[in-house]
Amino acid sequence: MTMNGTMALILAQDGLTTGIIYALLSLSILLVFLVTRILWVPAGEFVTFGALTMGVLQRHEVPATVWLLAALGGATLAREGVRAWRSGRRTNWWLMAASYAVLPAVVVGAAIVLAPMDLPIFAQVLLTLAITVPMAPMIYRSAFLDLAGSPVLVLLFVAVAVHYLLTGLGLVFFGPDGMRTPPFIPGRLDIGVTRISWHLLLVIGVALTLTGSLFAFFERTFWGKSMRAVALNRRGARLVGVKPETAGTIAFGIAGLIGCLSGILIAPVTGIYYDSGFLIGLRGFIGAVLGGLASFPAAIAGSIFLGLFESYASFFASAYKEAIVFSLLVPILIWRSVIERRRHALPDDAE
Known part of the structure; x- marks a missing residue:
């Protein structure tokens, strides 16, 4: 099959759609790493949980992820209680109970009541977010907070363990069969010599809105500036x-929101399975590495390039698409290594 102009434009649209999703995911990975020094390996699991929870709701069934939310809430409440008892602090019990007991109970009750109904698409999205997003800060508080001062490698091992746990639970909750949801806005818009899908325009609109909101949050709000301070100097903050623990909780909450939204947006484009999160998250990680794990604009640009590269690679060599895409990581890491060595070279070495 030969490439022509029409095919190139179609592939560009598909690549741009997935590239924007990867860009959002790379933002969440980069944000969590800068604030907590945790490589957020389970980022892809929130994509799959968001997409599959949305798919179950569209079948008018109660998603099993509500029970995971309740279990995480109970585990986090118990861990916070032990932490407060050991430190001798007895304050804010009402806040902990509201966050980790009352809120999950309300969400579970709402899911049981609303799931069998024929909800509008916007209500399904809100319910999916309410079920999935709170899991991320709960995971941080229960699994990572006590290891905040540990080396990055230890935090990576814990993140990998959480990834495998969530993947196994995904198989239990959703089964081995994949899901693909219908597009939010079907059809295409005729523009000049090509037709642009309405779903792509929706993805671009959501991405721009979310990126603008994050920029305003980090530039204009107290906690946004506090998170930037923690990212620059944890001890100085x-x-x-500034409490780095609170900044980490907010960072994980934002990462959970981005991951869930990404899953909802990518589900109409490709089929999502319980184990799809690792490969999707790895693509987001490649975008973050392109940004040097430091620059948000570079991570966005790198992720969009990755999406376009993947789209055209699937046309020319679909059987080797994964190998071709992930082989990009090798020259990128070599290039970054050379740059870092030159930056930190001693004067004698520089000569």
């Missing part, structure tokens, strides 16, 4: 009254 603590000395001026």
Whole structure:
């Protein structure tokens, strides 16, 4: 099959759609790493949980992820209680109970009541977000918070363990069969010599809105500026009254929101399975590496390039698409290594 102009434009649209999703995911991975030094390996699992939970709701069934939310809420409440007892602090019990007991109970009750109904698409999206997003900060509080001062490698091992746990639970909750949801806005828009899908325009609109909101949050709000301070100097931020634990909780909450939204947006484009999260998350990680794990704009640009590259690679060599895409990581890491060595070279080495 030969490439022509029409085919190239169609592949460009598909690549741009997936590239924007990868860009959002790379933002969440980069945000969590900068604030907590945790490589957020389970980022892809929130994509799959968001997509598959949405698919189950569209079948008018109660998603099993509500029970995971309840279990995480109970585990986090118990862990916070032990942490408060050991530190001798007895305050904010009502806040902990509201966050980890009352809120999950309300969401579970709402899912049981609303899931069998013929809900509008916007209500399904909100219910999916309410079920999935709170899991991320709960995982941080229960699995990572006590290891905040540990080396990055230890945090990576814990993140990998959480990834495998969530993947196994995904198989239990959703089974081995994949799901693909219908597009939010079907059809295409005629523009000049090509037709652009309405879903692509929706993805672009959501991505721009989310990116603008994050920029305003980090530039204009107290906690946004506090998270930037924690990312630059964790100890210095603590000395001026910023709690890195709270900043990490917010970072995980934002990452959970981005991951769930990405899953909802990508589900109409490709079939999602319980184990799809690892490969999707790895693509987001490649985008973050392109940004040097430091630059949000570079991560966005790298992720969009990756989506376009993947789309055209699937046309020319679909059987080797995964190998071709992930082989990009090798020259990128070599290039970054050379740059870092030159940056930190001693004067004698520089000569």
